[in-house]
Each structure stands twice: as structure tokens, then as C-alpha cells.
Amino acid sequence: MSEEKKTFIDRIWDIFASVKFAIVIFSLISLTSIIGTVLEQRAEPERNINILTRLFGESLAPSLYNILEKLGFMDMYHSWWFITLLILFSANIIICSIARLPRILKLIKEPMKPMAREHFETAPIRREIVLKGKPDKIKEAVASSIRAIGFNFSESKEDKGYQFYAQRGNYTRLGVYLTHLSIIFILIGALIGIAFGYKGYLNLPEGRTAVAFRFSPPSGPIDEMNLERILNALEASWGDISKASELLNMKEKKLKEILRKNGIQPLGFSIRCEDFDVEFYENSNTPKEFKSWLTVIDGGKEVVKKSIEVNDPLSYKGTTFYQASYGMIPNAPGWFVLRLTSKSGSSEIKRLNFGEKFVIPYSNIEGTIRDFSPALAFDKEGRPFTFAEMMNNPAVFIDFKEAGRDKYSGWIYKRYPLTGRLPEGHIVEFLDLWGSQYTGLQIRKDPGVWIIYLASTSMTVGLFIAFFMSHRRLWVMVIEDRGNTKVHIAGVSNKNRPAFERKIGRMISLIKERQQGGK
Amino acid sequence: MDSSVFFGLSTMAYIIAMIIYITYLAFRNKSVGIVATTITIAGFFSQTIAILMRWKEFNDISGMGFLRSAPLTNLYESIIFFVWCLILGYLIVEFRYKNRSFGAFVTPVAGLALAFIDITGMSKEIHPLIPALQSNWLLAHVTMSFIAYAAFAISFSTGLMYLIINTEKKNQPAYIFWAFTLGVFAVLLISMGIDFMTFKVAVRPEEFIKNYLFRASFMNKSAAVRIISWISTISIIFIVWRFGNILKTVIEKFNISSQILDEITYKSIAIGFPIFTLGGLIFGAIWADQAWGTYWSWDPKETWSLITWFIYAFYLHSRMIRGWRGKRVAIVAVLGFFAVIVTYLGVNLLLSGLHSYGELK
Numbered sequence: 090m091s092e093e094k095k096t097f098i099d100r101i102w103d104i105f106a107s108v109k110f111a112i113v114i115f116s117l118i119s120l121t122s123i124i125g126t127v128l129e130q131r132a133e134p135e136r137n138i139n140i141l142t143r144l145f146g147e148s149l150a151p152s153l154y155n156i157l158e159k160l161g162f163m164d165m166y167h168s169w170w171f172i173t174l175l176i177l178f179s180a181n182i183i184i185c186s187i188a189r190l191p192r193i194l195k196l197i198k199e200p201m202k203p204m205a206r207e208h209f210e211t212a213p214i215r216r217e218i219v220l221k222g223k224p225d226k227i228k229e230a231v232a233s234s235i236r237a238i239g240f241n242f243s244e245s246k247e248d249k250g251y252q253f254y255a256q257r258g259n260y261t262r263l264g265v266y267l268t269h270l271s272i273i274f275i276l277i278g279a280l281i282g283i284a285f286g287y288k289g290y291l292n293l294p295e296g297r298t299a300v301a302f303r304f305s306p307p308s309g310p311i312d313e314m315n316l317e318r319i320l321n322a323l324e325a326s327w328g329d330i331s332k333a334s335e336l337l338n339m340k341e342k343k344l345k346e347i348l349r350k351n352g353i354q355p356l357g358f359s360i361r362c363e364d365f366d367v368e369f370y371e372n373s374n375t376p377k378e379f380k381s382w383l384t385v386i387d388g389g390k391e392v393v394k395k396s397i398e399v400n401d402p403l404s405y406k407g408t409t410f411y412q413a414s415y416g417m418i419p420n421a422p423g424w425f426v427l428r429l430t431s432k433s434g435s436s437e438i439k440r441l442n443f444g445e446k447f448v449i450p451y452s453n454i455e456g457t458i459r460d461f462s463p464a465l466a467f468d469k470e471g472r473p474f475t476f477a478e479m480m481n482n483p484a485v486f487i488d489f490k491e492a493g494r495d496k497y498s499g500w501i502y503k504r505y506p507l508t509g510r511l512p513e514g515h516i517v518e519f520l521d522l523w524g525s526q527y528t529g530l531q532i533r534k535d536p537g538v539w540i541i542y543l544a545s546t547s548m549t550v551g552l553f554i555a556f557f558m559s560h561r562r563l564w565v566m567v568i569e570d571r572g573n574t575k576v577h578i579a580g581v582s583n584k585n586r587p588a589f590e591r592k593i594g595r596m597i598s599l600i601k602e603r604q605q606g607g608k
Numbered sequence: 609m610d611s612s613v614f615f616g617l618s619t620m621a622y623i624i625a626m627i628i629y630i631t632y633l634a635f636r637n638k639s640v641g642i643v644a645t646t647i648t649i650a651g652f653f654s655q656t657i658a659i660l661m662r663w664k665e666f667n668d669i670s671g672m673g674f675l676r677s678a679p680l681t682n683l684y685e686s687i688i689f690f691v692w693c694l695i696l697g698y699l700i701v702e703f704r705y706k707n708r709s710f711g712a713f714v715t716p717v718a719g720l721a722l723a724f725i726d727i728t729g730m731s732k733e734i735h736p737l738i739p740a741l742q743s744n745w746l747l748a749h750v751t752m753s754f755i756a757y758a759a760f761a762i763s764f765s766t767g768l769m770y771l772i773i774n775t776e777k778k779n780q781p782a783y784i785f786w787a788f789t790l791g792v793f794a795v796l797l798i799s800m801g802i803d804f805m806t807f808k809v810a811v812r813p814e815e816f817i818k819n820y821l822f823r824a825s826f827m828n829k830s831a832a833v834r835i836i837s838w839i840s841t842i843s844i845i846f847i848v849w850r851f852g853n854i855l856k857t858v859i860e861k862f863n864i865s866s867q868i869l870d871e872i873t874y875k876s877i878a879i880g881f882p883i884f885t886l887g888g889l890i891f892g893a894i895w896a897d898q899a900w901g902t903y904w905s906w907d908p909k910e911t912w913s914l915i916t917w918f919i920y921a922f923y924l925h926s927r928m929i930r931g932w933r934g935k936r937v938a939i940v941a942v943l944g945f946f947a948v949i950v951t952y953l954g955v956n957l958l959l960s961g962l963h964s965y966g967e968l969k
Contacts, residue, residue, distance in 0.1 A: 126955070552881070
């Protein structure tokens with residue numbers, strides 16, 4: 090087709106099919122992404138104005154910020170132009186692949202043919218050996234050696250001899266396509282996740298049950314009355330949306346819409362945090378692990394109980410709960426959980442309020458919780474103080490009395506059970522301040538994630554094929570030459586020629602070996 | 609004896625090897641070359657022992673089990689592992705191609721990395737693992753990423769050598785490019801050497817700063833020193849540019865064809881790229897998905913590894929464009945390694961994000 094006859098669409102097609110276009114897109118995505126890594130994404134404006142001030146000075150920063158803000162750089166990976174770039178990138182991959190596919194398919198499907206004698210002289214890999222004896226005698230040694238290096242050959246009769254020809258790995262030419270296709274599927278998986286999935290955070294206090302969580306700030310004015318009614322109904326029906334809509338006499342669709350407008354996503358079931366605990370490394374404020382004990386309640390029944398921690402989430406009906414963070418609830422009405430073990434070894438667990446009395450079993454020693462600190466430490470003068478807002482080193486101060494008379498008092502630490510050993514041999518362990526902490530859960534539903542996993546696997550396979558396997562073609566001609574036999578070998582490999590050369594070398598030594606053995 | 613003794617020995621060995629390799633490049637004395645290789649191998653063994661010992665020490669402290677105690681959890685340990693991979697990769701290349709001249713280009717990268725540890729005063733302590741890092745993916749993700757980085761470092765060195773021997777005129781863009789790159793590299797090496805001499809060798813007790821990177825040059829308190837540093841930088845780059853052709857004749861004497869250099873560059877990238885894709889990007893995404901519930905969140909580390917990936921993808925594709933083989937692709941290979949450095953160090957030192965384990969502290 091000549092240049093003038095090309096239609097507009099053809100031209101667009103040609104642009105998209107060119108590697109140059111791919112390179113332009115690669116560069117654009119990379120260069121704009123760099124800006125996105127320097128500017129903090131979805132951050133407070135001050136942070137980025139600060140960054141810009143440090144880079145370009147105080148006078149330029151505010152106006153620069155406004156320009157960049159308008160262009161969407163403050164949330165650039167979700168901006169229309171970045172998504173357009175990603176779409177162009179996918180279009181480029183697809184069209185490039187389609188444009189080159191017919192030629193590649195032809196190369197793959199093309200059956201092997203014997204090679205003309207003169208082409209043996211010009212093949213990329215060429216070898217020649219001379220063996221004693223007639224071709225008929227040598228033929229078998231050659232054939233078995235070709236088989237030994239893994240080629241299934243065809244055979245043809247030549248003038249004064251034979252030719253064997255074979256190919257391997259013709260389908261490895263598709264490795265690149267598998268890789269490209271996988272990239273497209275990764276993007277499709279991501280789109281499915283964006284379209285049909287959701288993501289949000291939920292701070293769930295110990296002992297509380299949730300039926301919904303917030304995924305974004307409300308859009309538009311909030312109808313508090315209605316929202317509360319819906320949430321109450323949802324709670325009453327353990328998160329079951331259809332039951333809640335029956336209770337409210339409201340259409341399910343309408344109910345969901347109201348929630349969506351308020352930025353709230355119903356779970357469809359309910360989840361309860363039974364307990365939360367942080368474990369620290371010895372003598373350190375580095376958390377070793379933090380754990381939530383969760384219960385899923387569906388249709389009023391407890392269906393799953395599982396403890397989750399970072400790197401070990403809980404999944405139920407496509408929704409996954411990840412351990413993300415934790416914290417203290419200020420002024421929460423918590424229960425002090427103590428284990429009281431008497432000298433004789435009998436023990437019981439007590440849940441107590443602040444200031445509540447307890448008695449150690451089989452004794453007349455009674456205790457009262459007088460003080461609590463989530464993170465107890467002592468200053469130089471030996472005065473207690475709280476060094477952190479989180480439960481880094483929780484401790485209770487307990488007054489002990491015997492028969493109404495003051496006996497002794499002191500701090501008992503959760504992290505150091507030995508502090509609760511009383512002189513008489515009884516043990517008071519501070520197990521938990523239950524109800525005072527919340528677990529920070531990241532909640533996600535992503536129906537596209539399995540596509541991404543599959544596509545990642547096929548991409549790996551595709552890359553492996555593309556880089557480490559090759560399409561190899563081999564021709565071996567066995568021809569009588571002045572009473573002896575000349576073996577001409579020609580080989581073509583679309584990549585990693587040295588490896589194929591080594592393989593051919595091995596074949597040659599096999600031929601020689603077998604020929605001698607056959608004598 | 610603990611691992612730090614062996615780390616110290618290997619650092620010394622590599623820095624000495626670097627000097628000997630450069631001497632070897634200048635004088636081409638065969639026994640000098642053998643000494644360089646021997647010292648490198650000795651350093652490598654010592655480093656291997658050190659890594660294994662630290663692994664054991666870590667395991668004893670954390671009690672997490674062997675697989676989760678790989679010493680790959682902070683910047684210090686990762687640099688050590690990077691250097692280990694790099695030296696291993698280099699030794700493979702040296703034995704395969706029977707050519708020692710690459711040593712003078714690879715060992716300085718190792719030397720620079722190790723000097724960086726001391727000069728920045730980064731923490732060498734064994735820190736217990738925070739919950740996010742307690743995963744079996746840690747070993748796979750980090751080792752594969754660093755194997756890929758080391759492969760890319762080799763392609764950087766050979767790509768640079770390719771440019772050096774294939775440029776003639778001083779006003780050629782490719783010539784200016786390599787002269788500038790090598791110049792910057794030399795400036796970094798020299799300024800870090802000066803940092804080391806002023807603060808480590810001639811310690812002044814009143815100086816209690818931990819991080820003295822560039823404190824003796826570009827970030828010195830005195831403005832005069834800063835100005836001199838910048839002037840010297842420009843002059844060093846100028847000198848490299850002016851006398852670069854000497855380097856060309858030196859390398860040419862070693863009978864390295866540009867074909868071999870191109871081949872090594874390509875092969876390192878062909879090995880590094882799939883490993884990086886699988887270990888760095890895919891395993892990283894799977895791990896993030898399990899730990900945080902997002903397989904991709906456009907945090908700076910992720911974005912920069914994507915940029916790196918794009919540059920090497922660009923390299924692999926640009927070889928297919930007619931007329932792009934040779935110098936232009938070598939430039940892409942060199943640029944790719946800059947992206948690797950930013951992904952690896954720049955993000956942790958300059959930008960914030962989820963991957964904050966690698967901070968200097």
C-alpha cells in the first residue's frame with residue numbers, strides 16, 4: 090500500500106504499532122511518575138508546598154503548587170491523563186502484538202523443509218566433518234545423535250546422500266506475546282478491582298461488632314436520622330442487607346444508595362473483635378506482633394473465628410480483613426482482667442472495674458485497683474509517669490489488705506508477670522485491660538485480584554520463555570564425498586546462539602563417537 | 609569472634625582489590641591481576657562467612673526460625689548483600705570471559721557501596737523484625753531484587769566500557785555522556801574518600817555527627833570548601849572528558865571487543881530483568897497484598913521500581929529498532945542503573961513511603 094492510499098485509521102494503527110510510540114509512552118509514564126514520587130500523593134497541601142519551597146524557593150512554591158494541583162499532580166496516579174497514558178500503553182501493547190502476530194505465526198507454523206546445498210555455506214551456524222565410510226553406514230549414527238540432543242527430525246533423500254532437518258521450540262516465539270497479554274490482564278484485573286471492589290479502614294474496639302465501614306468521606310449533605318435508622322436496622326439483622334431493608338420497609342437498592350452517599354459500605358455480615366493484644370520484644374518498644382481475635386457472624390450465627398496479625402489476614406465471602414494498626418480508646422470503660430493464683434495453685438480469672446475489690450482464692454487477702462498506666466516508667470526521682478499513649482507497658486497499682494488492715498501495695502506489670510508475685514506466694518497477674526484498645530483493620534474486597542495473580546504467573550512464564558528458550562532449527566546433510574562421507578551441519582537460533590553452538594558441538598562429538606563404535 | 613570482624617575483612621579486601629584492579633588496568637601486569645582476583649575471592653569468602661554468621665546471630669536473637677531470619681532487613685544488611693551478589697556476578701564474568709579488566713569498573717561500585725555504610729554512619733545493629741517484615745516473602749523478595757540489582761550493576765559497568773571504546777570525538781553526545789557519568793562516579797568516590805579520611809582517620813573528638821556523607825566537601829560548614837568542591841567536581845568531569853581517550857586505549861589493549869561488552873550488557877539485563885520482574889515487582893505485590901491489602905499503592909519505592917522496569921523494558925525493546933543497537937542502547941543500560949540507585953537508595957534517603965525499613969537511622 091502506498092503512503093497516499095492509507096486511510097486515517099491505518100495511519101493511527103501504524104503509529105500505535107510502532108516501537109517508537111511504545112518508547113514515547115514508556116518515557117511519558119516514567120517521567121510523570123517521577124514527579125508523583127517527589128510530591129506526596131493525597132497529602133495535606135502544606136506538605137507539598139513545603140517540598141516545593143525546598144526545591145524552588147518560597148516565591149515560586151504557592152503558584153507552582155496551584156498549577157500542579159490543577160493538573161492533578163497531587164493525586165496523579167488517579168488523574169485522567171495518567172489513566173489515559175495507561176490506556177494508550179495497553180492499546181500500544183495490543184496493537185503492536187496484533188501487527189506482528191501474523192509474521193510470527195507464520196514462522197511458528199511453517200513446516201521445516203530441507204535446505205538447499207548452497208545455503209549451508211551461509212547459515213549462521215555451520216559445521217563440517219568428514220567421516221570414513223559411505224553415507225548409508227553413517228546415517229544411523231547421525232540420526233541417533235540428532236535424537237540424542239533432543240530433535241525429532243524429518244528425512245529426505247539427496248543426490249548421493251540424505252538430509253535430516255528438525256526444529257524445536259518454535260512456540261517459544263510466543264513467549265513475548267504471553268508476557269504482553271499478561272500485562273493487559275494485570276491492567277484488566279486492576280480495573281475490575283476499581284470498578285467492583287472497595288477498600289476502607291475500620292477501627293473496631295474490643296468487644297464491639299461492626300456491620301459496615303467507611304470507605305470515603307460523605308458526598309453531599311448527611312441525612313443523620315435516616316443513616317442512623319439504617320445502621321441500627323443493619324445491626325439488628327447482623328449485617329444482612331435484605332433483612333435490614335425488610336425491617337425498614339425500604340427497598341434494598343435505596344438503602345445501599347443512602348449508605349454509598351454517606352461513604353459507608355455495608356459488609357453484608359457482621360464482624361466482632363473479641364480481643365486485641367500487642368506483644369513487644371523484650372526490653373524494647375518494638376512490637377513483636379499484634380493480634381486481633383475476630384469472629385464473623387452471618388445470619389445471626391458465628392461462622393468463623395480466627396486470630397489475625399500482620400501478614401495473616403482473614404477472608405470471608407470475598408472480603409478480607411487485614412491487621413493494619415491499633416490504638417487506645419480514650420476514657421474507655423475497660424475491664425481489668427486479672428488471674429489470681431493462690432499459693433496452693435488454684436486460680437481464677439477476674440474481670441474488674443477500676444476501684445473494684447477482689448479476693449485471692451483461699452486466703453483473706455483482698456486487693457483494690459487504685460491506678461493504671463498504659464506505659465509505665467519511673468523518672469530519676471523514682472516517680473511513676475506514663476511515657477506513651479499506647480499500651481507499651483501497661484501496669485496496675487494495687488492496694489492489698491488483710492483482714493481490713495493495709496498490707497502492701499505496688500505496681501504489677503502486664504509484660505513482667507514476676508512483678509505480681511506476693512510475699513505469701515500468691516500470684517496476681519495483670520492479663521489485659523479489655524475494652525480499652527481498638528484494632529485498626531484494613532478491609533478490602535477485590536474481585537480482580539485473582540486475575541492479577543494468574544496474570545503475574547503467566548507473565549513470569551512468558552518472560553522465562555522469552556529470555557531463556559529459543560526457536561532452534563537444524564539441518565544435517567550426509568553426502569558422499571570422494572569415497573568418504575561429508576556431514577554438513579547448519580543451524581539457526583533466534584537467540585542465545587552460543588548455547589545452540591555448544592549443543593551442535595555435542596552432537597558432532599556424538600556422531601564421531603558412534604561412528605567409531607559402529608565400525 | 610562475630611560477623612563484624614569478617615565484614616571488616618571483606619570490606620578491606622574489596623577496597624584493596626579495587627586499587628589493584630585499577631593498577632592492573634594501567635600496567636597490565638599478569639601477576640598483579642592474579643593478586644587482585646585472589647584478594648577479591650578472599651574477600652568474597654570472608655563476606656560469605658560474615659553473612660552466614662549474622663544470619664545465625666539474627667536467628668538466635670529473633671527466634672523466628674531460619675527462613676525468617678535472613679539478614680536482609682535494613683539498609684546496612686541490604687548493601688552488604690548487594691555487594692556480595694555483585695562480586696559473585698563479577699567473578700562469574702571474570703572466569704567466563706577470562707578478562708580481568710572489568711574488575712576496575714565493578715569493584716569501585718562495591719567499594720563505593722561499602723564506604724557509603726561507614727560514611728553515613730548507618731546503623732549496623734541487628735534490629736528485631738517488626739510485624740510487617742515477618743513473612744516468608746521477605747527472603748524471596750529481597751534476595752531476588754538484589755540479585756537483579758547486581759546484574760544491572762554489571763550491565764552498567766560493561767555498558768559504560770562499551771561507550772568508552774566506541775566513541776571517537778569529544779563532541780559526540782555519547783562521549784559527553786560517558787565522560788560525565790564516569791566523572792560523577794569519580795567525584796562520588798573521591799569525596800567519600802575525603803569524608804573517610806577527615807572523619808574516620810583524623811577523628812576530631814568534638815565532631816559527634818554520625819552521618820558525615822559529603823561533610824568534608826559539598827556539605828561542609830565553610831562556604832569556601834563547598835565552592836572548592838563544586839569547582840573540583842567540574843574540573844574532574846572536565847579532566848575525564850579531556851583525557852578520556854587514554855582510557856579508551858587502555859581498555860582496547862585488553863582485546864575486549866565491543867561485541868563482548870554488548871553481549872555481557874545484554875545478558876546481565878536479560879538475567880536481571882525477569883528476576884526483577886518476578887522477585888521485585890510480582891513477589892513484592894503479592895506480599896503487599898497479604899500484609900497491607902493492596903498489591904499496588906503507587907508508593908515511591910513501587911513507582912521507582914516500575915520506572916526502573918520501564919527503562920530496562922525500553923532497553924530490551926530498543927535493541928529491536930533498526931539502528932538502535934550499540935551506543936544508544938548502551939546509554940539506556942547506563943541510565944537504567946541510575947534508576948536502580950534511586951529505587952534502592954534515593955527513595956529511602958529522600959522520599960517517604962511504605963518501604964521505610966531502609967532508612968539510615
